[in-house]
Amino acid sequence: MRVRTLAGIKTLLGLGPQIDKAGAGRPDGLLHFENNIIYRLFPLHLGMRWYWKDFASMEKWTRSEPHRMWWQNFLRSSGGTGFWHEVYCMRGGMEGVYVDVNLPPLGFQAFAPACPDGGPCSRRASGSTCPARCLQSPLVSARPTCTRGGDAPSRSVRAGHRQLARFHACLMFGPMSASFSPAASAPVASQSRLASIDLIRGAVMVLMAIDHVRVYSGLPAGGPTAGIFFTRWVTHFIAPAFIFLAGTSAFFYGPKHSDLSRFLFVRACGWCCSSSPSFGWRGRSTSTSRTTCSPA
Amino acid sequence: MHDLAGSAGTAAGSDDRDRRPGDHRASQCADASAYKRGSGPGELWKVLYTGFFNGPVGGSQLIVLYSIIPWIGVMAAGYAFGTVLTMEPARRNRISVRIGVGAIALFLVAAGTNLYGDPRPWSTTTPLPALLSFLNTTKYPASLSFLLMTLGPIIALIPLLDRARGRIVHWLQRLRAGPVFLLSAAHPADPCAGPDGLEDPAG
Secondary structure, three states, X not given: OEEOOHHHHHHHHHHHHHHHHHHHOOOOOEEEXXXXXXXXXXXXXXXXXXXXXXXXXXXXXXXXXOHHHHHHHHHHOOOOEEOOOOOOOOOOOOXXXXXXXXXXXXXXXXXXXXXXXXXXXXXXXXXXXXXXXXXXXXXXXXXXXXXXXXXXOHHHHHHHHHHHHHHHHHHHHOHHHHHOOOOOOOOOOHHHHHHHHHHHHHHHHHHHHHHHHHHHOOOOOOOOOHHHHHHHHHHHHHHHHHHHHHHHHHHHHHHXXXXXXXXXXXXXXXXXXXXXXXXXXXXXOHHHHHHHOOOO | OHHHHHHOOOXXXXXXXOOOHHHHHHHHHHHHXXXXXXXXXXXXXXXXXXXXXXXXXXXXXXEEOOOHHHHHHHHHHHHHHHHHHOOOHHHHHHHHHHHHHHHHHHXXXXXXXXXXXXXXXXXXXXXXXXXXXXXXXXXXXXXXXHHHHHHHHHHHOHHHHHHOOOHHHHHHHHOOOOHHHHHHHOOOOOOOOOOOHHHOOOX
């Protein structure tokens, strides 16, 4: 939270204790939290670090009280401050190196098991990328923390600094790029969402092909025998699926583009002009069609 | 909705479900000339809701099968459903199943009792077996039964489809592109060409 005006100091002082209290209340999934991290004194810029078991628990908390109310009020008026959130999701493990900061425990030390100086983590860390073994560990709780003793010689301290730098690199380019979703407000496994919708669309294509084959081979649309009836019946799913998903597509198109109305209008015009049988001009005269429509 | 359609002189009569599909479809086509008569709100209603082959606009040259009133609702429902799809998977799946199973249940109850949802009640005395008569919901214009019967299973299956894997699934997912064009381009333009008339066009 960055203070922008004098009133902002009041806002910050008002909110700070509430945030402390919320963290102390230990919401589900909160592993550890550290408030009042100072980024800068002029202008005053404070921050906090909260470690969550997973994204879902964090999101659940942010949508519950009191955070929901804070956020709502904040969107209405920031009270002379600026507020920012960054979420780092990590599927793999993380490594932290702590030099002379063991007590009271800071960061990972507060909830992750420690591994000795020079253990597997730091050995792996000598490579150019993030420690492979750490990255592969699936759970936060299983992540090893490499803690250096307070009696580390200066050489180790330097090594610690190097690894610290690498640690940040992990955050930026390692697991984050694999799991960080830019739409943090919508933590969707977009892969899987598209999977079902794409599958429906593909199935609709196949059904449509079936329907066309039926029409061109002169079979009636439905009839007393189950075979004929269901050949038509399955294709009933085409139009509802198609129109329904068109609406869904518009929903997903909207937030990404400012010209949703124009896009839909142009689409609709194209649709009408494409001589579609759903709404279009037909070539045959009435009399012809009435003749061909004589009872089957 | 269906009462209104009936009073507007809809082609999809309210009592012809007992006939063979071909018969009543044929009667719909024969009724087409009636659209050239009349004017005013009735005509507008046909454009907006009941649909037709030989339109009141420009004589006989216009077809409206997917009339705007029922289908704009389907599209709006799809738009609203986008919100569900942005939820985290567990919640999304739960809501999808609830909506889908709820729709199917509503279809079974409302259509099963012939209470509401389809202008053509199903019965056991048709040439169609009873089950087929029950499933033979009115598509033009889209009836409530028709939409519940089709959209219900689709939505209910979303959690399963999300988990589906395999070669065929992958192939279908790649097929997804541009159903519009197949629907609009490759289909015979004359829905009455087939013996079943109105039920003929794709989708």
